[in-house]
Amino acid sequence: MPTETKHAKTQRSDTQHAKTTLSDAEFIRYSRSVMLADDGDKRQLRLKNARVLLLGLGGLGCPVATTLVGAGIGQLTLVDGDKVELSNLPRQSLYQTTDIGKPKAEVAAVRLRLHNPHPRLTALACRPDDQQLRQAIAACDVLVDCSDNLPTRLQLNRLAREAGKPLFAGAVSGNSAQLYLLSPATACYQCLVDPDWQALQNCRTLGVDPALVALTAQQLALLLLRFLQAEPVPYADVAQHDTGLPFGHYARYQQWGQGQNTVSGFHWYALQTNPLCDCCAHTTAANHFTATGV
Numbered sequence: 001m002p003t004e005t006k007h008a009k010t011q012r013s014d015t016q017h018a019k020t021t022l023s024d025a026e027f028i029r030y031s032r033s034v035m036l037a038d039d040g041d042k043r044q045l046r047l048k049n050a051r052v053l054l055l056g057l058g059g060l061g062c063p064v065a066t067t068l069v070g071a072g073i074g075q076l077t078l079v080d081g082d083k084v085e086l087s088n089l090p091r092q093s094l095y096q097t098t099d100i101g102k103p104k105a106e107v108a109a110v111r112l113r114l115h116n117p118h119p120r121l122t123a124l125a126c127r128p129d130d131q132q133l134r135q136a137i138a139a140c141d142v143l144v145d146c147s148d149n150l151p152t153r154l155q156l157n158r159l160a161r162e163a164g165k166p167l168f169a170g171a172v173s174g175n176s177a178q179l180y181l182l183s184p185a186t187a188c189y190q191c192l193v194d195p196d197w198q199a200l201q202n203c204r205t206l207g208v209d210p211a212l213v214a215l216t217a218q219q220l221a222l223l224l225l226r227f228l229q230a231e232p233v234p235y236a237d238v239a240q241h242d243t244g245l246p247f248g249h250y251a252r253y254q255q256w257g258q259g260q261n262t263v264s265g266f267h268w269y270a271l272q273t274n275p276l277c278d279c280c281a282h283t284t285a286a287n288h289f290t291a292t293g294v
């Protein structure tokens with residue numbers, strides 16, 4: 001049995017400051033979502049109390065942020081140190097041609113506030129060091145990795161494990177797309193990757209399909225909304241809890257068949273903890289978690 005720690009007892013939201021009602025304006029704005037279920041108002045309220053950190057405001061991050069803000073998330077921290085470039089515009093829907101050269105995080109926050117004024121948005125327009133990222137992570141319940149480079153992915157993965165918080169990640173390059181659902185009790189992102197092999201594999205070197213980016217982003221947003229609207233459970237228990245989400249798994253976008261018989265979609269595979277993974281060795285020892293997967 002895993003030893004229960006302060007992380008294992010931590011709930012997904014800070015109940016001390018929980019918001020308990022939706023305003024009339026919010027009820028009207030979110031009415032199509034609320035009517036989806038008998039407890040739709042409770043689900044919407046959980047979303048209003050959700051605090052998410054989104055790292056990477058490129059082709060994946062822009063639509064994920066737009067969907068979360070439009071749906072009524074309570075707090076979103078936007079992290080990206082890049083400036084808008086001409087080659088970003090085919091995929092990155094929050095930016096316009098006149099934004100070239102401006103910080104992505106700040107432009108994104110302005111556009112998202114116009115889209116929905118209710119969520120609390122914070123822009124971190126820098127490449128954060130560990131201490132800056134730790135501070136931002138401490139104020140959030142769930143972390144989302146939409147970054148485009150391996151060092152940043154490994155940094156967020158390591159600090160997510162250290163904080164004991166769930167990490168949702170998406171990656172698209174060339175014609176391939178992946179999703180990862182990780183929790184403190186599952187394998188981590190570093191368990192999977194060979195840093196030497198993946199160092200040069202990104203959309204700058206392989207190109208990227210704009211439609212596949214949009215598809216992957218919406219799949220990621222769908223998983224996030226389901227998680228954020230579900231009954232809260234302690235972070236360390238999400239992999240074992242019946243959220244209906246495949247924590248401890250990753251998905252690859254695949255196509256089968258030809259012509260009219262073509263089928264496509266994300267196919268999920270179980271992750272295995274790598275016994276040689278430095279990140280798991282350190283954080284598992286520190287948190288006393290048992291990496292059982294799902």
Ligand SMILES: [Zn+2]
Nearest residue numbers: 188191277280
């Ligand atoms: Zn690991």
